[in-house]
Amino acid sequence: MRERIKRGLESFQRHTYKEFETLYQELETQQHPHTLFIGCSDSRVSPERLLNAAPGDIFVLRNIANSVPSIHADVYDTTTLSGIEYAVLVLNVKTIIVCGHSNCGGCAAALSGKQGLSELHYTQHYLQPLEGLCEEVEACAADEPYKEKAKLMEELNVLEQLKHLKEYDFINERIADGRLELEGWRYDIGSGKVERYDNTDEQFQPIIASEKNRKVQ
Ligand SMILES: [Zn+2]
Structure with a gap:
């Protein structure tokens, strides 16, 4: 070892x-976690540290690019789906956070197309559902520098996974009666800051006000 x-x-x-x-x-x-955290497997994303969570606080699912399988997918990823099902139906989590992050290798690989993935058979297959998002990024940000495109891809990917979650009745029923809420986050590794998607403003905004803004308030 x-x-x-x-x-x-x-x-x-x-x-x-x-x-x-x-x-x-x-x-x-026993365990009574209040939140299901769906994050990327990336070694820099550490959910317990990010939330300063105690043992038993959060139920964690991690995979490449924090993905949730669509109900319409040809092949179900039962690993992720069974985790979601268990967290919602048995553990009764109150919140599901889908958390993307800066410089996500999975999003970058999807964005760069099949180049570089030729020897990664499983990864290539796994990232296929992100192809539609790549087209959206190219359509919305064709003239933007790569860094901006990557950020947009990471944000759209979070929103896409939230959309997938809402395809399942057992999730929708709980959102409708207030037992469950969904959150879309993007964690910036270099700065340690997190932005969440605001449904009203339809954009990602900082969760915690910066020191500068706090002093002004
Ligand atoms: Zn990632």
Whole structure:
């Protein structure tokens, strides 16, 4: 085992576990997470750190480019769907966050087309549903620099996954009666800031006001 992994485990047992020891013991036979976090597998996206969450707070699903399969997909990704189903129907989460992020490799790969993915058979297949979004990006931001296109792609991808979630009756019923809310986020890794999609303004906006703005308020 790599020394670094062992050191991490030691630190968890000596410090983190000790800090939450009572909570861990309470959680041994139960969990009541309030949120389902659907994020990218990217190593820089760490949901518990991002939300400063305690053990048991959030149920996490991660895959390349924080995807949710459409109900109309030819092949169901039951790994993701069963996780969503369990979190909503059994754990009764109150919120589902779909969180994209800056410099997402999955979105970038989809945006660059099939180049570079020729040897990644499964990835190529997996990213196919994003092709429509790439066309949308090209149509809306053809003259923009690549960085802007990538950002737009990451945002559209989050909105697309929210749309997919709403295709399922068990989710829609809970949104309709107020038991569940959906959130679309984009996490900027370099700055640590998060923007959420505002349905009224139809754009992503910072969740936490910057220090500068806070002083003005
Ligand atoms: Zn990613």
